[in-house]
Amino acid sequence: MKATAMAHTNIALIKYWGKRDETLFLPMNSSLSITLDKFYTTTTVEFCTHLYEDVFILNGSLTNEAETQKVTRFLNIVRKMSGKELFAIVKSNNKVPTAAGFASSASGYAALAAASTKAIGLDIDNRTLSKIARLGSGSACRSIYGGFVEWQKGEEEDGSDSFAKPIIAHDSWDISILSVLITANQKKVLSREGMKRVVETSPFYSSWPIEAEKDLIIAKKAIQERDFDELGRVTEANALKMHATTLGANPPFLYWQSATIDVIQKVQELRSIGLHAYFTIDAGPNVKIICLPQDEQAVKESLHSLPAIRDVYSSRIGPGVQLLA
């Protein structure tokens, strides 16, 4: 009744932006991501008799009630599937710099899904695992797979056809991903809250799912053809369109800080001198850059010359979820 799993975080090149179902984490549009090799969560789940509630130990410390409740809500799904009514001790270690503004929910729920289903004795395939992980956090469904991954939005109301699928494996194309941590002056708008406000109030949102589906086709073709510049251009365009929708929300908001624009301009400048580097931005001020491995060092050095950059983390493409024990 015990299992350990490890899952890596992912960054979306075609963004997941807007839910059509808030409870089942069903997205308005299909998305596409790269799984990273450097940031991951390792989670051990042990279902025990003589336990009267779930216990969640994150990075060595017991968590507060709200955090534990999220885990309990997720484990309820797994308990229901297995028909077993046992509580669990969950030990999770993030090797994700969350304090530095990086999200751990994708790798966290992917690892929790794999470890908890295994521990409770369910024998399921990765596709089902992807759907279960999705119920914890939308983007977690993509972290089940390594390499380039598509989350197909699906059409069904119950979410049965909303899951991730691998496009190409993590060792079939070598790409470098830089996560640029900038100094933030203002409190951020939460990702889920911002997404909801945009869907409900932004006049630009109606174009988003159409644009995202178009961009996805371009991105998948670029991946199949290993056309890095084409993939980079559509990655940037897609991120900018996502952020455009926030400017039309009521009240309007922007996830960017001034340093976000400094990084955007630096990347554009690097391209003008021949480097292959493109940016993407999630629901926050930090910027991720994809570049060819040969250009990584030059890109990193030029980023460090910007005053408001706190740190730059490099990754390569990582593998999917793994059972460790």
Add this chain to the structure above:
Amino acid sequence: MKATAMAHTNIALIKYWGKRDETLFLPMNSSLSITLDKFYTTTTVEFCTHLYEDVFILNGSLTNEAETQKVTRFLNIVRKMSGKELFAIVKSNNKVPTAAGFASSASGYAALAAASTKAIGLDIDNRTLSKIARLGSGSACRSIYGGFVEWQKGEEEDGSDSFAKPIIAHDSWDISILSVLITANQKKVLSREGMKRVVETSPFYSSWPIEAEKDLIIAKKAIQERDFDELGRVTEANALKMHATTLGANPPFLYWQSATIDVIQKVQELRSIGLHAYFTIDAGPNVKIICLPQDEQAVKESLHSLPAIRDVYSSRIGPGVQLLA
């Protein structure tokens, strides 16, 4: 055959963004502006016999051929209206800090329209003058009037119903306008070029005219009720929506610099401590702030604390075009 006119520049609170006719400067949406009292153009036009081409002297110097041709094209309209085939000497002086990134085309064409029609002997009303000024530069039609001005887009193909109208006079509501000049790192995308690219390629543009018309109604009501905060909110929201459309263009672009975001955040911060200040941004990196006169000094001082601010110019609401001689 000689006349001198003075016209002030204006800033749009509800933006003119997108043309439905490139030649006649017919806009996709109605817009609303404030005429400023501090920045203006004074132009003298003298139609002369024994002159074989137009001569254009700007700020004391003869201009290049391209600039002279623009003036000739404009004077051709006036010559056609009057039936007189005379060339002119045009002397124009801008009290607009154009080198600092401020546009002089609105005050420039408004003054040229007034001086040239008077000099050639046409007796026309301000509405007609507004339509003539529009043929030089769209936003120039608003500088014919002082105070708060609406440019109604019109419906006719020939532009006969596309002209400006005053909403309230310049001395009926005292508002302070700060023009914040920031340090630019990158060459800007030209306003006309950017506008065209957005109309042709941005999926968000289709929402713009609808949003602008809604915002215009809110703004006009706020002006009638002298509700400064309501006017400020809709001014900001409208500007952000305009800039959102550029992020969806192909290729995408952004007029902002990092300092643009610093100013936006500073204005939001000032509001959180009780000041009445709101921003707007035209097709460039500089920010304009409208605030209540009682708050002007505090707003100015806090802006000067930002590192990338080169200068802050204050204005109040100015009058319409005036014939000086």
